[in-house]
Amino acid sequence: MTRQIKSNNVDSADIVIVGNGISGLTAAVEARRLAPDRRIVMITKQNHPTINTPALKQFAIGKLTREQLLAYPAGTERAQRIHVINARVEEIHAQSNYISLTGGRGFGYESLLIATGSIATGLPTNLPGRDFDGVLTLHRLNDYLDMRRRLSEVEDAVVVGGGLHAIETVVSLLYWGIRVHWLVRSDTFLPRMLDRPASDLVLERIRRAGAKVYTETEIIGVVGRVGSVIGVITNQHQFLPCQLVLVCTGTTPVTTLATHCDLPMKCKRGILVDDQLRTSVRNIYAAGDVAALKDPQIGEYAPRAQWYAAVLQGRIAAAAMTGSAVPEEGFGVPWHATRMGELSVLTVGNPLQWRDTATTLRDSSKGSYRRVSIVDDRLVGYLSLGSSQPDGLAIKRLIDEGYSIRHIKMALLKGKFDARKYFSHQRTYAAHYMVSTGKLPSPGTVEPPLQTQPLVGTLRETGPLASPSEVITYNGAKSEVYTNPLRNTYIHFAPIQRMSDAILDESEALFFERGFAPVQAMHQLQDKPNIIESTLVSLPSNKPRRTSGSLWSYSDKLPTVKAKRENSQFIAPAPIHRDAQTFTDSAKNQSAASSVSDTKELEHPNTRIYPTSSLWSYTDKQVAVKKGH
């Protein structure tokens, strides 16, 4: 490994990343993977390596050690040849592609990623007593180290703030056995995310867990004695004695760099970015808490201060900066999952934004609450509170890819949605469609197409942010097609790309069988529609399929399907198994695989014996039971 960068004479780099939060480091590591010989520099003023910020609450109450906080193994930066500079970036000179650090030192870049994150909003600056010892704004590692040191001598604590951060702090303090007074400004908890029944459920659980909740209450002053806190005064004219005041009033994106840039950078509650995380200035990208992404459902730009969003943005920014293919996942709708003691909370999409247009189903049985918002058989928002956490990423996928939920409404409502079963069925439908029509499917054709224009769709491209006058910076003529929100509904090539994903998923079984690593072999599969080989295909039927029927109906339906396969014009000319010769391991076992068409036929025994994972375990278990008795 040759060190191209020496610490003293660095004055430019191909990729410069400002900030070493999770977005910044993810982008750096990903960029290194995509571009092994670029010079990557990360400039930060933080004095510690990247940590798992959501785990800080567990750290504060002693469930984690400091080493366990690290987001990447220690020494990742050095191992990945990411040069870290401890400095502060003062200005961006976008016209001449360099930034200036503290002390006037210049630093050139080819692509610049702003991942400066956010700062805590904290208490109002004019609040009396806000600087007493014991008033902590929880945001950074230092704050939590401070809190952790104090907890053993605290009996009462006041938590200020009405968000998830605040409630997680309340739960942590309760776990530690501290009496908690929780001040919430509005009359419900998280009014933008939860409706009233959900909020009531949360507050009632928190009260039952032992916290005192004060709604419509704000702090108007902190009382101290000889420099440290002894209590707070609220706008309800109460005095709450406490030794610790924890402020969790939300975060603000650090957009100072956007204003210290010589070209105008669009910035409003965060730096506005498009789906490739490009800002409105050429060669400058933004990711993480500082970036404001467009919500595909409501069309507003807002930062997503959330862990997974930050990781994903880091990866996408790296792909954009290195000129590689952007990861398929896309941002989609917001997704947030957390646990508050015994209560798991999940929100996907914007369950409350669809009051008039969407059908809303509610279920509040067994101490849980679910709210499902549906527009035209498509899920648009999901809210779930209960003792167990549903598969949130799968539900996000339902929304992002616009699957019909006609048959799983009840499962979603009851929190019994089985993602694995559902998605394997989706693939089966798609394969069935391909077999019977010989065309590549899109969701609109597998399910009957919608009469109305769908309100939501896969939003792959939001187009560049540059206004027409700055259009020189982009030549994105193609992108502009999708900038009109009214037309920004279904992009038909996207679902087709998604199908190729489904093909990959389904083909894993084949790869495993041959001892191939799917990751390495996947790209070989891109153009090969051999999904049929491993997919269970049902007969064409007008009736909706029953889930339990698949196991039994399989064997007698297969011959028909097989006949269909051979007649299908889709299958016949497909260049299946171009590299069949490399699959020698299993090919040998299946007698002679001489020609391409033979190999295709020989796939059948596998398919017939192990159609789904459920059948796999089914047969295994039966045998075991018999042996046992």
Added chain:
Amino acid sequence: MLKTGFESGANSVVMLHKTVPQVAQELHACIGCNECLLACPAATDSITIDVLNRETLAGPISVPVARFARSCYQCGACIAPCPVGLHRDAMMMWLKVRMLRSGWGE
């Protein structure tokens, strides 16, 4: 020759709880709170979640992680405590598949 480890017969197929892209997505969504390892009845070494995640995703597998993967018996105790609803069991299964492929199974 590489084996899947479950059965080296001609028809052996390994089915995962989740597909590999989904496992990768969940690994990226992991917030590193350590709850799954705290709940784990099989965790013996003091392994950290960052190392476990990186090595599950890609790259070489170190000795402590391999030992942990061997002692994991897929009991599922890690799923319920996850605050973000991820499936550590699927990740462990994928780690085991990777391990067997890279020669740890011998």
